[in-house]
Amino acid sequence: xxxxxxxxxxxxxxIDATALSHLLRKHPAKVQSFELPVGQAHxxxxxxxxxxxxxxxxxxxxxxxxxxxxRFRGDSGVLDYYVNDRPFVASSLMSVALGxxxxxxxxxxxxxxxxxxxxxxxxxxxLPVASARGRSxxxxxxxLFAPLGxxxxxxxxxxxxxxxxxxxxxxxxxVLTGNIRLDLALRQLYVxxxxxxxxxxxxxSDDETEKLARQGEGWLGTHPERxxxxxxxxxxxxxxxxxxxxxxxSAMAAVPxxxxxxxxxxxxxxxxPLRVQRALDVIAAxxxxxxxxxxxxxxxxxxLLRRLQADPFFTRxxxxxxxxxxxxxxxxxxxxEERTDAEQQRIxxxxxxxxxxxxxxxxxxxxVLMEVIExxxxxRLPALQDAVFAGANPRLVVVTxxxxxxxxxxxxxxxxxxxxxxxxxEFSRAQFRQWAQATATDFGYTVEFQPVGPEDEHVGAPTxxxxxxxxxx
Numbered sequence: 351x352x353x354x355x356x357x358x359x360x361x362x363x364x365i366d367a368t369a370l371s372h373l374l375r376k377h378p379a380k381v382q383s384f385e386l387p388v389g390q391a392h393x394x395x396x397x398x399x400x401x402x403x404x405x406x407x408x409x410x411x412x413x414x415x416x417x418x419x420x421r422f423r424g425d426s427g428v429l430d431y432y433v434n435d436r437p438f439v440a441s442s443l444m445s446v447a448l449g450x451x452x453x454x455x456x457x458x459x460x461x462x463x464x465x466x467x468x469x470x471x472x473x474x475x476x477l478p479v480a481s482a483r484g485r486s487x488x489x490x491x492x493x494l495f496a497p498l499g500x501x502x503x504x505x506x507x508x509x510x511x512x513x514x515x516x517x518x519x520x521x522x523x524x525v526l527t528g529n530i531r532l533d534l535a536l537r538q539l540y541v542x543x544x545x546x547x548x549x550x551x552x553x554x555s556d557d558e559t560e561k562l563a564r565q566g567e568g569w570l571g572t573h574p575e576r577x578x579x580x581x582x583x584x585x586x587x588x589x590x591x592x593x594x595x596x597x598x599x600s601a602m603a604a605v606p607x608x609x610x611x612x613x614x615x616x617x618x619x620x621x622x623p624l625r626v627q628r629a630l631d632v633i634a635a636x637x638x639x640x641x642x643x644x645x646x647x648x649x650x651x652x653x654l655l656r657r658l659q660a661d662p663f664f665t666r667x668x669x670x671x672x673x674x675x676x677x678x679x680x681x682x683x684x685x686x687e688e689r690t691d692a693e694q695q696r697i698x699x700x701x702x703x704x705x706x707x708x709x710x711x712x713x714x715x716x717x718v719l720m721e722v723i724e725x726x727x728x729x730r731l732p733a734l735q736d737a738v739f740a741g742a743n744p745r746l747v748v749v750t751x752x753x754x755x756x757x758x759x760x761x762x763x764x765x766x767x768x769x770x771x772x773x774x775x776e777f778s779r780a781q782f783r784q785w786a787q788a789t790a791t792d793f794g795y796t797v798e799f800q801p802v803g804p805e806d807e808h809v810g811a812p813t814x815x816x817x818x819x820x821x822x823x
Contacts, residue, residue: 442544458533641716648722652680707741716746739793747818
C-alpha cells in the first residue's frame with residue numbers, strides 16, 4: 351500500500367519545497383526502512399526540488415506474519431483470516447505505519463522550519479487504493495475530508511476493467527489537495543483511514559479513546575460526522591464511544607483532558623468507567639508533576655502500563671508484580687515480544703513484591719500504587735511503606751484505594767462486604783487521610799488528596815487518591 355505527500359508552493363512563493371523533508375524528518379537522498387509488527391515501511395522521495403517535493407510511504411505488509419501474529423490475525427474460523435486485502439489497501443495498518451514512522455512530524459514541531467510547521471501548506475496527498483465499506487461507504491471520503499478543508503478527487507475502481515458489466519468495487523483512488531498544516535494532515539489521515547475502511551486490524555481497547563482524543567485534537571470535535579468517525583474508529587464498541595464522546599465534549603468545554611475537578615457534575619465522572627477515570631487521574635498527576643520515569647508497582651495484567659506505554663511523555667516505565675501470571679498477562683497486553691529493541695528498553699516488567707526493598711526500583715521519578723495497598727495485610731503495610739518511600743525513595747508517589755463509605759452505593763454488594771474477594775481491608779476517607787498523613791510525616795513527604803469518580807454529598811467518591819511529594823531540602 352502506498353501514500354504520497356507532495357508540497358508544491360505556488361509560483362512566486364518564498365517556500366522551499368525541500369522543507370518537506372525537514373518537516374517529516376526523513377532525508378531525501380536515501381531510502382529509509384522501518385521494521386513494524388505488520389511488516390516493513392519504507393520512506394523515499396520520488397522527486398525533490400525547490401519547486402516540488404514528494405515523499406512516499408510504502409507499506410509492505412507480511413500476510414504470513416499477520417496470520418501468525420495474535421494481535422492482527424483476527425478470527426481463524428473465517429476465510430478472511432487467510433484471504434484479505436490488507437497488503438494492498440490503505441487501512442488501519444497504514445495508520446500504524448504513520449504513527450511509528452512519522453510520529454515526530456505529527457507533533458507539529460520543527461527546529462529547522464518552525465514557521466512552516468505551524469502554518470498551512472499547499473499539500474497534495476494521494477492514496478492509489480483505499481476502501482469505503484458498509485452502508486455509509488457511498489460518498490464517505492468527501493464527507494470525511496471536505497469539512498476539513500480538503501478538495502477530494504475520488505475515482506472508483508472497477509471490479510474488472512475488462513468486464514464493465516460487473517460494476518464497481520468498494521475501492522477507490524483518492525487525491526486530497528488543500529492548504530493544511532502538515533501535522534494536522536497526518537493526524538487526520540491517522541484517524542480517518544481506518545474510519546473509511548471501517549475496520550481495525552488489531553485489538554481495540556480503552557487506550558484507543560486516548561489516541562482518538564490526541565490525534566483528533568483541533569479538528570474532530572466540530573466535525574459534522576463526528577459520531578460516525580468515533581463509532582467506526584472504535585470498532586462500534588458502545589462503552590468506548592461514550593468515553594471518547596465525553597472526552598471530546600470536555601475538551602471543547604475547555605476542561606483539560608483526563609483531569610477531573612472532583613465535582614459531581616463533571617461529565618467525565620458521570621460517563622467514564624471508574625477504572626478508566628482512575629487511570630486518567632493517575633496519569634494526570636504524573637504529568638502535572640513532570641514524572642517521566644515511572645514504576646507501576648503491583649501492575650497486575652498491565653491496565654495502567656498500556657496507557658503509559660502509549661504516551662511518549664513517559665520515557666522509562668517499569669511494571670512490577672509478585673504474581674508471575676499477572677506479568678505474563680501484562681507482557682501479552684503490551685505486545686512486548688513484538689516491540690523494537692528501543693521500545694523494549696523503554697518498558698520492562700520485573701518480578702518483585704511491594705513489601706520488600708528492591709534496588710532495581712531506585713532513582714525513578716515516581717512510584718504508582720494503583721489499587722494495591724488494599725491487597726496487602728494491614729500488618730505488612732509498614733513494610734510496604736519502607737520499601738516504597740524509603741527504599742525506592744522517588745520524588746513522587748501516587749496511591750489510589752477504594753473508599754469503603756461509597757460501598758453503600760453498590761446495590762449488589764452485601765452490607766459489610768468488600769469490593770473484591772482479595773481485599774484485606776478498605777479505608778474510609780478519614781482512615782486513608784490518617785494513614786497517608788502519617789506516612790508523609792515519617793518519610794519526608796507532603797501529601798495532597800483528591801476524589802476519583804462521581805462524588806456523593808454524604809459518602810464521597812468511590813476511589814480516593816493521594817499524591818505524595820518529596821520535601822525539598
